[in-house]
Amino acid sequence: xxxxxxxxxxxxxxxxxxxxxxSFAVTLLFVYGFILFTVVLSFTGSKMLPRYDWVGFENYExxxxxxxxxxxxxxxxxxxxxYIVICTVIGLMLAIFLDQKxxxxxxxxxxxxxxxxxxxxxxxxAWKWFLDPGIGLERIMHQWGWESFSFTWIxxxxxxxxxxxxxxxxxxxxxxxxMFLAGLRGIDNEILKAAQIDGASNWQLYRRxxxxxxxxAFLSAFVILSHLAIKSYDLVIALTGGGPGRATEMPATFxxxxxxxxxxxxxxxxxxxxxLMTIAAIMVPYLYAELKEKKA
Amino acid sequence: MRxxxxxxxxxxxxxFAEPSVEVxxxxxxxxxxxxxxxxxxxVVAEGVAWTDAPVAGGGGDQAKTALQARIASxxxxxxxxxxxxxxxDWAAEGMLGNVDALASAQGWDAALPxxxxxxxxxxxxxxxxxxxxHRTDMIWASKAAFDKIGAAYPTTWEExxxxxxxxxxxxxxxxxxxxxxxxxxxxxxxxxxxxxGAEFYRKALIDLDDSTLRGPxxxxxxxxxxxxxxxxxxxFPGRDWNLxxxxxxxxxxxxxxxxxxxxxxxxxxxxxPGDDYACIPVPKAKGDAFVYLVNSLSLFTQTDPDLxxxxxxxxxxxxxxxxxxxxNQAKGAIPARTDIDLSAMDVCAQATSTALAANDAGGTALPxxxxxxxxxxxxxxxATDAITAFFNSDQTPExxxxxxxxxxxxxx
Numbered sequence: 001x002x003x004x005x006x007x008x009x010x011x012x013x014x015x016x017x018x019x020x021x022x023s024f025a026v027t028l029l030f031v032y033g034f035i036l037f038t039v040v041l042s043f044t045g046s047k048m049l050p051r052y053d054w055v056g057f058e059n060y061e062x063x064x065x066x067x068x069x070x071x072x073x074x075x076x077x078x079x080x081x082x083y084i085v086i087c088t089v090i091g092l093m094l095a096i097f098l099d100q101k102x103x104x105x106x107x108x109x110x111x112x113x114x115x116x117x118x119x120x121x122x123x124x125x126a127w128k129w130f131l132d133p134g135i136g137l138e139r140i141m142h143q144w145g146w147e148s149f150s151f152t153w154i155x156x157x158x159x160x161x162x163x164x165x166x167x168x169x170x171x172x173x174x175x176x177x178x179m180f181l182a183g184l185r186g187i188d189n190e191i192l193k194a195a196q197i198d199g200a201s202n203w204q205l206y207r208r209x210x211x212x213x214x215x216x217a218f219l220s221a222f223v224i225l226s227h228l229a230i231k232s233y234d235l236v237i238a239l240t241g242g243g244p245g246r247a248t249e250m251p252a253t254f255x256x257x258x259x260x261x262x263x264x265x266x267x268x269x270x271x272x273x274x275x276l277m278t279i280a281a282i283m284v285p286y287l288y289a290e291l292k293e294k295k296a
Numbered sequence: 297m298r299x300x301x302x303x304x305x306x307x308x309x310x311x312f313a314e315p316s317v318e319v320x321x322x323x324x325x326x327x328x329x330x331x332x333x334x335x336x337x338x339v340v341a342e343g344v345a346w347t348d349a350p351v352a353g354g355g356g357d358q359a360k361t362a363l364q365a366r367i368a369s370x371x372x373x374x375x376x377x378x379x380x381x382x383x384x385d386w387a388a389e390g391m392l393g394n395v396d397a398l399a400s401a402q403g404w405d406a407a408l409p410x411x412x413x414x415x416x417x418x419x420x421x422x423x424x425x426x427x428x429x430h431r432t433d434m435i436w437a438s439k440a441a442f443d444k445i446g447a448a449y450p451t452t453w454e455e456x457x458x459x460x461x462x463x464x465x466x467x468x469x470x471x472x473x474x475x476x477x478x479x480x481x482x483x484x485x486x487x488x489x490x491x492x493g494a495e496f497y498r499k500a501l502i503d504l505d506d507s508t509l510r511g512p513x514x515x516x517x518x519x520x521x522x523x524x525x526x527x528x529x530x531x532f533p534g535r536d537w538n539l540x541x542x543x544x545x546x547x548x549x550x551x552x553x554x555x556x557x558x559x560x561x562x563x564x565x566x567x568x569p570g571d572d573y574a575c576i577p578v579p580k581a582k583g584d585a586f587v588y589l590v591n592s593l594s595l596f597t598q599t600d601p602d603l604x605x606x607x608x609x610x611x612x613x614x615x616x617x618x619x620x621x622x623x624n625q626a627k628g629a630i631p632a633r634t635d636i637d638l639s640a641m642d643v644c645a646q647a648t649s650t651a652l653a654a655n656d657a658g659g660t661a662l663p664x665x666x667x668x669x670x671x672x673x674x675x676x677x678x679a680t681d682a683i684t685a686f687f688n689s690d691q692t693p694e695x696x697x698x699x700x701x702x703x704x705x706x707x708x
Contacts, residue, residue, distance in 0.1 A: 047674075048385055049364065065706065067699075068681050134531045155533045157688050244475055244533035245688030246681050260361045262677035263385070264707075 035276065042269035050265065059270040068246055069271065072254045075161055079250070080229035082165045083172075087225055088218070090169065091176025096206065098177070099184045109181070112174035120171065124238025127167040128154070157247035160240050164232070164248060167239055172228065176221050183217030184210065219286060226282050230275055251275050316345035317606030319593065320366075321377035322359040324352045327560040331627035335427070338613035344606050349373055367391065372596035374607050375425075380415060380669035383424050383594050392423035393597040393604075395611045402615060407633045409656040415590040415669060424592040425611045426632035428624050431648050432555040432664050433486035433587040436541065436562070437574040441468050441550035452579045453491060453520055460527045463550045471524055472540040472549035475533035477684040479540075481666035481676070483553050484521060484683045485587055486578045491517045493582025494660040501665040504675065504708065509701035518686065518693035518700075524553070525687055533688065544573065553578060555589065559628035559644055575644040577651065586655035589664040590632065671704075678707035 037050075045055045063069050094112055098105055115123065130136040131154040141149035153159035187210060195205055233252035240248045251271060259268025317339060323332050336346050351359035356379065363376055372391060386392050399405070399422040408416070408426065416424040437449055445466050450456035460470040473479065489497050492513045499508040508514065529549075532540075541561040543549040552558060559575065567573050577586070593614065595607050613619055620631035621640055630649045631638070634656075638646050655661040663669030668676050682703040686696035 049367065049389065062706070067703075128534070132531070152530065155531060157533075160533075241476060241534055243477065243684070243688070245684045246477065247688065257677065260364070261357045261673065263673045264677075 038269045038272050038276075041265060042273045044266055046265035046269070048263040048265070055266070059266040060274075063267055063270050063274070066267075068249055069251075069254060071246060072249045072251045072271075075248060076230065076232075076251055079161060079165060079168075079232065080226060082162070083168050083229050084222060084225045086165065086169045087173045087176050088221055090173040091221065092180050092211075092214075094173065094177040095180035095184055096210075098181060109178070112177055114174070115171045116175040118171065120232075120235040121238045123167050123171045124235045127163065127170070128239050131163055131166075154240065155244060157244045160244060160248050164236060164239055168228075168232065168235055171235075172225065176225070179217050179221050179224075180214060183214045187213050219290070223283065223286050227279055230279055314345055315343070315602045315605040315609065316347060317375060317603070317610045318347040318349055318373045319375045319377075319610070320349040320351065320359065320363060320373040321593075322351055322353055322356040323377065324350050325560075327564070327626050327628060331427075331623045334619050334622035334626065335610070335613050338616060338619050339610055342609045342613065344609045374598060374603055375593040375595055375610055377591065378424065378594045379589070379591070379667050380663065381672045382668060383415060383592070384418055385672070386594065386596075387418040387421075387423050391596055392418075392421075393595050393607065394421040394423050395425065395595065395608055396422055398422075398608055398611055402612070404615065407615070407635045409634050409652060409661070411588050411652065411656050411661040411663070412590050412632045414663065416592050422611075424594040425614045426590055426592040427614055427620075428591050428627055428629035429632055429652060430555050430557060430589040430591065430629045430664075431577070431586060431652070432482050432589055432667065433489050433578045433585070434554065434556050434558070435574075435576050435578055436544050436552045436554060436558050437576060438544045438547050438550055439572055439574060440547040441466075441544075442574075444468065449574055449576050450579060453523075453581060456579060457523050459550070460523075463527075468547070469527075469529045469543065469549040470551065471527035472543035472552040473524075473528040473532050474535040474537045474540040475528075475688065476536070477680050478666060479537055479554070480684045480687045481680040482555060482664075483524065483687075484517075485665040485670075486553050487520050487524070488517050488665070489580070489585040489587050489662055490578040491520045491581050493580070494585040494662055496582070497585065497587075497662050502663070502670045504671060504704055506701055506705060509704060510697050514697045514700070515693045518696045521683075521687060522693060556630075556644070556648060557628055563628065569642055569644045575647070583660065584651075584655060584658065585660045585662055586651050587662045587664055588652065589667040589669065591629070592632075674707045675704055678703040 040052075041050055042059055043054060043056065044051055045053045045058075098108060098112075102108075131151070133139065133150075133152045133155060138149060138151050141151075154163045191209060191213075192205060195209055200208070231252060232250055233256065236242060236248055236250050236253055242249045242253050252275070255268050255271045255275065257268075258264045258271065262268075319332075319336075321332065323329055336348070339346050351362045353359060356377065359377070360382070363373070366372055378386070383392075399417075404422065405413070412426050412429060416422060416426050418424070435450075441463065442449065445459070445462045445468075447459055447462065450459060463470040473483070485497075485501070488501060492500065496508065496513045496517075499505045500514060537554060537558070538561050540549070540552050541554065541558045542565070544552045545562060545565045545567060556575065559569075562569070562573050569575055593610070595611070598604050598607060614623075615633065617631075617633065617636040620633055620636060621638075624631050624645065625641060630641075630645050630652065634649065634653050638649055641649075652661065665671060665676060666680070670676075671679075679700055682696065682700040685691065685699065686693075691699070
């Protein structure tokens with residue numbers, strides 16, 4: 001009898017591990033294995049197919065000498081900053097307004113949230129048509145009689161990047177709103193009541209109590225938005241195709257074109273590594289802070 | 297790409313009981329698919345099973361990615377539609393087989409012009425079978441627009457430049473253009489052959505000679521590009537090429553500079569060459585020239601005799617005279633063979649074919665730069681960045697020539 005019980009305990013011990021093993025192995029190989037593969041490739045002279053002739057940091061030197069890469073990283077810096085800040089502000093405002101115990105919240109919430117259910121390709125294509133001066137907003141305004149109306153950002157190399165910000169903010173701010181709304185609902189009403197009794201105005205209430213209490217929601221929003229920003233590929237392809245000229249080139253579009261269409265796999269891989277390191281630079285401090293908090 | 301390679305592994309060639317051929321391509325638009333249908337019908341009639349492996353995406357970038365995944369998983373297709381130096385690159389990797397025996401039996405050497413052989417017969421072996429030749433230095437002109445201002449089609453760049461203000465006065469956009477990087481690259485090569493001439497084209501875009509790239513001829517070419525930039529409507533960035541073609545078709549614009557694949561758009565709209573539109577080569581300031589692009593299906597090495605048989609039947613079908621005609625009537629290009637009767641084809645195709653034969657003999661047939669014949673994908677990509685940056689900004693031709701030469705030097 002004792003051995004049978006032992007067998008059951010052992011099985012109970014092992015079963016979770018056994019069940020998790022395939023997904024663990026798949027993740028290990030296809031995520032971390034390929035990350036390692038990409039890092040190795042970035043130090044080789046690979047052109048069309050992977051090759052393993054070591055060239056040291058040559059690809060990285062070439063990468064940072066390329067004007068297209070400079071454009072890409074400048075663009076991502078501008079895009080990510082605007083995208084994260086505007087999304088957070090709009091998301092927070094929507095959440096606070098929705099949290100005023102208004103009627104029809106159940107209907108309004110999904111309306112704001114639904115853009116997130118669309119793929120970036122759909123968003124990009126829709127906004128491309130909407131912003132095109134020949135068929136979209138500008139034409140409608142002209143037809144309605146506002147002849148002097150002009151909105152040609154998407155055709156303008158200086159301004160096209162901001163149309164991507166507009167489309168991306170439209171898509172994600174509802175999602176950010178949902179995160180903040182969840183945070184707001186988690187705040188203890190007692191604290192708010194105590195503050196009100198002490199005579200705090202609504203503005204003070206939000207500035208001094210609610211927003212500081214939303215810190216975890218801010219952190220999650222920041223992490224999700226920043227990785228969405230760095231990965232932005234499909235939206236750019238659908239909306240501007242990297243144009244006009246190469247004005248809206250992003251690191252992700254750069255990586256794809258160098259690796260797969262220009263037969264410069266080594267340089268493409270090194271740009272992917274730089275992107276990964278950028279994400280890591282954001283994620284590692286976040287994870288570190290979160291884990292430390294839990295211990296404390 | 298990861299998903300693709302897995303699928304490729306799972307689908308790894310089962311044992312076919314009969315000869316078969318798998319053709320990977322990116323000819324998915326109406327006319328292109330119909331063109332390939334002509335080859336398929338012939339192959340199937342010979343009793344060979346045809347497996348179609350289309351990868352959508354006009355320029356073939358996606359198809360290239362899919363091919364790399366197939367190769368990496370050790371399962372290359374029997375035939376793959378490829379362009380220019382991609383063929384030489386795969387041949388250099390030792391991945392391509394050949395149909396030399398068939399070629400010598402059918403006398404391909406005599407049937408094909410040197411321009412085509414340069415991109416199909418690599419190191420003395422026929423690794424690729426040509427379906428058609430495109431001419432890229434073409435102007436598509438609206439007859440209605442030219443009639444409206446009472447002008448003749450331009451034969452020099454000066455004439456062309458002088459037409460622009462007249463069209464604007466008549467409310468017509470002088471030049472329909474789609475502002476995508478690759479379209480600007482094709483426009484650039486047309487202007488390079490037209491303004492700079494064949495000798496300049498070879499030195500600058502094939503030999504990639506640095507001083508020529510920075511020299512006065514290049515600056516003249518880019519100055520003409522700047523003239524053309526002044527002829528397009530403000531709404532051009534990002535426009536697809538076929539939308540630009542339809543601007544010419546409905547008379548909204550007077551001209552488009554585009555390869556002869558644009559003819560398909562005119563044909564589909566029910567327009568007749570000569571009556572409704574004109575297909576004219578871009579003006580040539582320094583003697584005749586002809587910029588060509590060869591489409592061919594490259595044959596990846598196979599070991600299974602059934603698959604090798606399939607490749608031979610495919611190659612033979614492509615080179616069949618009636619298939620070449622049917623294919624190119626649908627595709628809008630000209631047959632790769634120059635020894636067949638073209639009386640069934642339209643006047644544009646006949647004129648292009650005559651011009652190819654003349655330029656091939658005169659040594660002024662130039663391989664396309666934008667289509668990665670003249671230079672490899674890395675160089676063309678870098679140059680395209682510089683060209684499109686120039687066309688979409690207010691850089692001077694001098695600055696652009698420096699940027700172009702620097703970009704090419706860095707990519708070599």
